[in-house]
Amino acid sequence: MRIVAAGAALSTLLPFRAVDSARADDGKKRVVASTGQVGDLARIIGGEHVDVKALMGPGVDPHLFKASEGDIIDLIESDIIMYSGLHLEGGLGEVLEQASKRIAVSQVSDGVPVDQLIQPEDDAFDGNPDPHFWFDPTLWADAAGEAARALGELDPDHATDYLANLEVYTGQLNDLDAYAAEQFGQIPERSRILVTAHDAFGYLGRRYSLDVVGLQGISTATEAGVRDVQNIADLLVANEVRSIFVETSVPQRTIEAVQVASRDRGWEVAIGASLYSDAMGDDGTNEGTYLGMMKYDIDTIVAGLSGETPT
Amino acid sequence: MTPLAQLSLDITWDATLRNVILGSMILGLTSGVLGTFAVLRRQSLIGDALAHAALPGICIMFMITGTRSSELLLLGGALSGLVGTLVLLAVTRWSFVKQETALGLVLSVFFGFGILLLTRIQHSGNSAQSGLDRFIFGQAATILPRDVAVMGIVAAVAIGVVILLFKELKVVTFDPAFAASIGMRPDLLGVVLAGLLVLAVMIGLQTVGVILMVSLLIAPAVAARQWTTSLAGMVILSGIFGMASGVAGSVISSLVDRLPTGPMIVIAASIIVIFSLLLAPQRGVLATYRVRRSRARRFRAELALTDHHGVSRT
Amino acid sequence: MTQATLTNVQTVPPLAKSVIEVRDLTVAYNESPVLWDLDLDIEPGKATAIVGPNGAGKSTLLKAILGLVPIAAGATRVYGAHLDTVRNRVAYIPQRGTVDWDFPTTALDVVTMGRYGRIGWFRRPGKADRAIAEECLAKVGMSGFAKRQISQLSGGQQQRVFLARALAQEADLYLMDEPFVGVDAVTERAIVELLHAVRDAGNTVVAVHHDLESVPAYFDNVVLLNVRLVAAGPVASVFTEENLRRTYHAPANPIGADGTTTTVRAGSEMAPVKAMLR
Numbered sequence: 064m065r066i067v068a069a070g071a072a073l074s075t076l077l078p079f080r081a082v083d084s085a086r087a088d089d090g091k092k093r094v095v096a097s098t099g100q101v102g103d104l105a106r107i108i109g110g111e112h113v114d115v116k117a118l119m120g121p122g123v124d125p126h127l128f129k130a131s132e133g134d135i136i137d138l139i140e141s142d143i144i145m146y147s148g149l150h151l152e153g154g155l156g157e158v159l160e161q162a163s164k165r166i167a168v169s170q171v172s173d174g175v176p177v178d179q180l181i182q183p184e185d186d187a188f189d190g191n192p193d194p195h196f197w198f199d200p201t202l203w204a205d206a207a208g209e210a211a212r213a214l215g216e217l218d219p220d221h222a223t224d225y226l227a228n229l230e231v232y233t234g235q236l237n238d239l240d241a242y243a244a245e246q247f248g249q250i251p252e253r254s255r256i257l258v259t260a261h262d263a264f265g266y267l268g269r270r271y272s273l274d275v276v277g278l279q280g281i282s283t284a285t286e287a288g289v290r291d292v293q294n295i296a297d298l299l300v301a302n303e304v305r306s307i308f309v310e311t312s313v314p315q316r317t318i319e320a321v322q323v324a325s326r327d328r329g330w331e332v333a334i335g336a337s338l339y340s341d342a343m344g345d346d347g348t349n350e351g352t353y354l355g356m357m358k359y360d361i362d363t364i365v366a367g368l369s370g371e372t373p374t
Numbered sequence: 375m376t377p378l379a380q381l382s383l384d385i386t387w388d389a390t391l392r393n394v395i396l397g398s399m400i401l402g403l404t405s406g407v408l409g410t411f412a413v414l415r416r417q418s419l420i421g422d423a424l425a426h427a428a429l430p431g432i433c434i435m436f437m438i439t440g441t442r443s444s445e446l447l448l449l450g451g452a453l454s455g456l457v458g459t460l461v462l463l464a465v466t467r468w469s470f471v472k473q474e475t476a477l478g479l480v481l482s483v484f485f486g487f488g489i490l491l492l493t494r495i496q497h498s499g500n501s502a503q504s505g506l507d508r509f510i511f512g513q514a515a516t517i518l519p520r521d522v523a524v525m526g527i528v529a530a531v532a533i534g535v536v537i538l539l540f541k542e543l544k545v546v547t548f549d550p551a552f553a554a555s556i557g558m559r560p561d562l563l564g565v566v567l568a569g570l571l572v573l574a575v576m577i578g579l580q581t582v583g584v585i586l587m588v589s590l591l592i593a594p595a596v597a598a599r600q601w602t603t604s605l606a607g608m609v610i611l612s613g614i615f616g617m618a619s620g621v622a623g624s625v626i627s628s629l630v631d632r633l634p635t636g637p638m639i640v641i642a643a644s645i646i647v648i649f650s651l652l653l654a655p656q657r658g659v660l661a662t663y664r665v666r667r668s669r670a671r672r673f674r675a676e677l678a679l680t681d682h683h684g685v686s687r688t
Numbered sequence: 689m690t691q692a693t694l695t696n697v698q699t700v701p702p703l704a705k706s707v708i709e710v711r712d713l714t715v716a717y718n719e720s721p722v723l724w725d726l727d728l729d730i731e732p733g734k735a736t737a738i739v740g741p742n743g744a745g746k747s748t749l750l751k752a753i754l755g756l757v758p759i760a761a762g763a764t765r766v767y768g769a770h771l772d773t774v775r776n777r778v779a780y781i782p783q784r785g786t787v788d789w790d791f792p793t794t795a796l797d798v799v800t801m802g803r804y805g806r807i808g809w810f811r812r813p814g815k816a817d818r819a820i821a822e823e824c825l826a827k828v829g830m831s832g833f834a835k836r837q838i839s840q841l842s843g844g845q846q847q848r849v850f851l852a853r854a855l856a857q858e859a860d861l862y863l864m865d866e867p868f869v870g871v872d873a874v875t876e877r878a879i880v881e882l883l884h885a886v887r888d889a890g891n892t893v894v895a896v897h898h899d900l901e902s903v904p905a906y907f908d909n910v911v912l913l914n915v916r917l918v919a920a921g922p923v924a925s926v927f928t929e930e931n932l933r934r935t936y937h938a939p940a941n942p943i944g945a946d947g948t949t950t951t952v953r954a955g956s957e958m959a960p961v962k963a964m965l966r
Contacts, residue, residue, distance in 0.1 A: 120497060287515040288634045316513075414791065554756050556775060
């Protein structure tokens with residue numbers, strides 16, 4: 064209902080766009096990004112030439128986000144809309160489709176080679192590829208490439224700056240990748256099992272050889288059964304996994320149930336600190352950037368699984 | 375080991391299954407007992423209305439405290455659920471709006487307001503907010519020992535009140551005007567019942583979610599009505615049906631992978647309802663059909679007889 | 689209440705000891721009043737009918753006496769006291785159609801509810817209460833139906849159960865709302881006999897009644913009501929053609945929504961009067 068209404072609002076407002084948005088006086092391109100990650104990416108690649116607004120604030124679940132009227136206005140008045148794609152922004156689908164008819168649009172996941180995407184097992188993600196590709200920094204570098212290309216196309220005058228920013232950022236992502244590989248390598252091999260309530264970490268697991276076990280099914284909207292809880296408890300006990308993780312987007316009690324189940328089997332599992340999954344940390348904090356968020360997640364997982372006191 | 379033996383072993387030794395079975399059993403019992411009165415008072419959807427009316431309270435509590443402590447949020451939800459109920463009772467009593475309409479009104483107005491607040495919170499830039507909207511989808515598979523304890527207390531209070539006030543609740547539900555004429559207080563007892571429902575629904579919301587809670591309030595009572603001729607019988611049977619649904623749903627979902635517990639409980643309750651509607655001795659569809667057919671046969675036989683003898687009847 | 693309004697109302701002089709006293713009673717559900725400035729006394733030991741067209745406020749009058757509807761102005765007293773202090777002396781039989789007869793309970797159980805007022809809060813009906821209930825069920829000729837589901841009773845049987853419940857209250861004053869609606873002739877006769885027996889035992893009966901023809905046979909007194917009180921007193925003196933015409937002709941609503949008075953109610957409402965006067 065809301066999406067339809069938003070779509071309708073968009074199409075009625077579009078003709079007035081030229082009148083409403085007197086060209087930005089500072090000459091900066093206005094970028095509207097869907098998620099915090101994409102917003103961060105646009106800021107880094109665009110640098111001083113762009114003015115970025117992320118629609119989804121800290122802690123918002125992109126699967127469930129729906130645009131408000133104010134968001135629609137922001138979209139209409141932008142020069143380019145950048146979003147993650149692969150159906151991550153489920154509730155924005157129609158709005159983005161409408162907007163793409165008038166405004167430049169960049170789906171940063173287009174930069175990722177198709178063969179690098181994790182294809183769904185059975186009915187996960189409605190048969191679409193896993194959209195959480197940013198948990199593999201090398202794929203995020205691909206997305207950064209797409210962002211630089213799109214911005215360069217929109218604003219050819221500064222295209223070289225965007226490419227320069229991309230080069231710097233790719234270097235930082237490579238460093239992050241190396242850091243992650245080194246950190247995860249410290250964990251005993253059979254304990255490299257990441258249990259979370261949300262299957263956002265498939266790419267992280269593939270890149271760094273972690274077994275990722277999701278309790279709550281594949282999306283935040285599915286429900287777990289008794290058997291699912293028991294299976295995971297069995298797995299934890301058998302592999303002596305020390306910590307399980309509750310990311311910020313998921314009710315803590317789901318994970319607590321697993322904890323109780325394994326305690327019953329004589330194995331104490333600590334609840335690791337919250338991980339960031341779909342959403343990033345508050346603006347202005349270190350975890351409010353992609354690099355900071357990733358480093359936080361990596362450190363938290365490693366600390367938890369290697370038996371250090373969870374932070 | 376046979377699957378059955380394994381199961382009995384699981385129930386005894388497996389904490390998860392034990393918690394889930396105990397929790398959904400107690401919740402089923404409470405809902406069955408309270409649902410009987412809701413159904414007989416033609417307030418089947420009150421659970422639904424309450425669950426929706428809780429949303430603004432949850433949001434406001436979050437905006438004030440900024441916590442995700444579910445106990446505090448629940449308190450907010452319970453408060454606004456209670457306000458919703460009082461509005462409902464007041465609207466029904468003091469205006470010409472019909473009860474079902476008033477239910478729909480409260481449900482949509484409160485929920486709409488809740489969604490409005492939720493949208494505000496979503497734009498507030500506080501990362502702790504995520505998951506707040508999913509508060510309304512509790513999971514039966516993750517019932518914790520402390521949930522079982524809270525449910526037990528709520529069940530004890532609810533059942534205690536129903537036992538203590540059984541005679542009063544009966545007469546007020548059956549004939550409120552007469553009840554008022556002998557000095558009972560239909561309005562007061564209505565608030566007491568609604569209060570108990572608020573308690574049960576809030577606990578249910580957090581642990582098993584809206585849909586399961588709503589169906590547990592309606593289905594066992596509807597099924598029980600088919601089998602019994604007394605209110606006490608209906609209350610007891612409805613409680614038993616509620617418990618049975620809880621146990622059956624939990625056990626089934628523990629036997630097979632990827633079978634969500636809550637929906638299994640709903641399915642179990644639905645099967646009991648369908649079975650009852652079809653097969654109950656007096657009120658079942660089959661029984662009604664059989665009575666009608668035998669009556670028709672008797673009439674036909676009598677008609678044939680009179681025709682044959684040419685006797686004029688009457 | 690002003691004397692001016694009293695002049696066109698014919699009232700018997702207040703009795704020394706009225707069972708029910710109604711003074712200046714006005715009841716309104718919304719803008720238009722249902723009862724307007726009513727003064728009335730009910731004589732003890734008599735059977736009184738409340739008669740009037742649809743929407744005249746007959747049921748509302750009973751409910752106002754029982755405190756079941758909010759009163760806009762005026763007061764009612766029962767046995768010279770506030771109702772709360774004499775509740776156990778009053779039995780009320782609501783219209784049969786106002787309850788859900790599919791409620792899971794038996795005839796005897798409904799009759800036992802008549803004891804609830806005397807038992808008081810929290811306590812359960814005992815053996816004595818059950819015995820009284822059975823006795824009352826016998827009085828209405830329904831002994832054989834004690835364990836019967838109320839949904840399986842005919843309309844007349846349901847009305848008898850209601851009557852038995854009132855008897856179980858062991859009251860002195862019986863307020864009945866349309867006790868003869870939808871019952872068969874046999875039940876009607878049984879109810880009338882019972883009603884007279886109750887009266888003859890010294891109790892007072894007040895019944896909202898629809899059938900004008902049977903008023904003289906069934907009742908001692910009559911109250912003619914059409915939002916305002918038209919007339920009240922012994923059937924012989926009050927139940928006249930003139931009074932009936934005024935009852936059924938008078939505007940149901942003294943003050944219309946637009947401030948004008950209305951005279952719509954003639955037509956079909958007059959049919960029973962005409963039939964009766966023929």
